[in-house]
Amino acid sequence: MIRVETLKIYEGERPLVDLNFELKDSLALVGQSGSGKSLTLKALLGMLPSNLRSELKISAPFGLVRGWTLSFVPQNPFTALSPLTKIRKQWFASEEKARELFALLGLEWSLFDRYPPQLSGGQLQRIIFAVALSSDPKLILLDEPTTALDPHLREEVARILVELQKRFAFSMLFVTHDINLAAKICRETLVIREGRKVEAGPSEVILAHPRSDYTRRLLEASFARREFRR
């Protein structure tokens, strides 16, 4: 279990984020735009903008080393890789590892020698997952990894993620504003507003019995988006 005992982010004296949480296998961090989701991920990655400072205290059964035990999946697969360089040249693990992950993710091996713009959004997102998994991480941070994808691909990516986690047993912190998607992917949910905890617990309990109006509004927004998509 990973314990984030203190995670505070300040702009000058103004606290933007003040959180603590436990992460067993999968935790969704859910909140409206501006609630502090991205800043929380940036603080955990040690990549905060230079005008902000943070206090971070984490206890984990392993060291968190970015690019090794700690991986990151960014929001937009279309911009995550350099467009002018073949996937092969952007791959830092062994070719054997690439073959294993490509097979597992249902990616044709020939895609390894293509340029990113030659791939579809779904293929690119799988490649980003392969890159994130290539160092055998213990913790993966995901920043709304389905936002840039078509709705049908979103469900597919959610399914792949759950399968990958079962197989590789990494922990994941999944950031999203979609509380329904959060519950599909993560066992537990932490709802935040203005950088503070609103409520936390098993995802299905939060979906079925939201305790705050804020969480209810997130649920309504999520259902409204779904209706709109139909």
Ligand SMILES: Nc1ncnc2c1ncn2[C@@H]1O[C@H](COP(=O)(O)OP(=O)(O)OP(=O)(O)O)[C@@H](O)[C@H]1O
């Ligand atoms: N470099 C910065 N300097 C000052 N304030 C910042 C900075 N970056 C973000 N903020 C503020 O911190 C708050 C949290 O921002 P953050 O980007 O974490 O929100 P978010 O929940 O990820 O939103 P979104 O869903 O829109 O990406 C916002 O009020 C934002 O304006």
